[in-house]
Amino acid sequence: MHKSSKFGKRAIKLLITIFVSVAFLLSTHLGEFWPFSIYPMFSQAGKEWERSLVRDVSDVPDQKIWETVHSVGNLQGTSFAMNEVNINQNDVANFSQKAGRWNERKIRGMRHLFRTELNRRDLLLMKVTGSLTKEKDTVIIDYTPFMLMKSDTTIFNPEMEISR
């Protein structure tokens, strides 16, 4: 058999084998088995999103900390950039969103991300949600305080029901 045709047959057989294996892995792992993926990001358009934002509230009076606001300009405290602690903001947003039950281990995990800062200032983790109006002509964004991290304690928003 010609060398090239032998290679062609072997290559295509191997490609099909890889393809079937990858399809199996993806179908049994919700479309993700790195480095393969069905790339479903942004596939569900129009869905409300939830992210996070951290504020330095060291100088904010306790009674004002837990207020939900609807614009960046009305946020309490001063801005805190994740770059300051070399943390990717996606990790914080996903952690706060997907933690489920906030047991001691998860609280420690979240505090661990900000461990270098908590002796110096009080940080407020906020949940930020965005959605479209019914008419789909405006994006509404709400900033809800979620978790206050102080040097020696962690306090959750008393007005939220949090599974612990």
Add this chain to the structure above:
Amino acid sequence: MKVIEQLKKDLFRLGETETAGQVLFFRLFEFFIAYFVIWFAWFWGVYIPNLGEVLLPLGIANYVDISFLFSDIMGIGNAILITLFVIAGYLRMNKFAYLIAMVLFHFHYAARFSQGEISHGSNMVGAALFSLAIAQIAFSDSAERRKFAVGVLIFFIGLGYVTAAFSKLIGTGPAWADGSHLWLWIGERSTDMLSQHGHFELNLLQQYIVQYHWLATIILIFGLLVELFGWLFWFRKTRPYAATLLISMHIGILLSMNINFPKYVYIMIILGYSWHKFFDYLLEKYEQKQPVQFLLERYSPETSS
């Protein structure tokens, strides 16, 4: 059947004798992939010790508790091992070196992205390492290894974009391209930017997008169509056009949503165009074949005659 035959031919360059330019191109391509893998290995290696809890088990983390990787020693240690095995693979010291690097790289990814985010920024680099690993093991002829590694990667690049488009059509339907959805994502990304950097301002394109709904819709339609026709990347004749459109789409995503996939763009630039012709032209024009062939023979010991 004709299309399948053409696909086989275009993916694996069947029946073609390699030129010096093609060999040189491959070694450069491989060098870039090795560099990207090492870059991710260290970038993640120094970040992983910040993490302390597995919230979302990805890949192997579904079966193995990977929290043992959350330490300075393990994060950096794995980066060192990946680096060494990638270099060993590049220098052809062992045919399993790339495969071992691939497995370690997978653990590294599972540890780095255990916090709930599913990142795709490194998928193409990972798929390239996977293709190199399989080619090294499955073929003994160096020319066949090169053809197979590039062919498999090109196949999965094209397939990835097509599945991305189908995910959108299945997840939302044709209404996915409604410009209001882009407004919502810009709101999401501006929150992310504010959180990461402490400040954020809409750029000029974003200002136009939030002002003109039709512009937002056109941008989404463009993105969806480009992804849907990602399979054109498989065929040699259409590959440069598909690459150009896909690169444009990535630039559009960067400008409109601040999402940057630089390694995708680099790999697309490397694989999308016939660089080997340029190398052959240079080699011929400057009659520098001998030194280049010496280098190829020296550092690519399995180079076929």
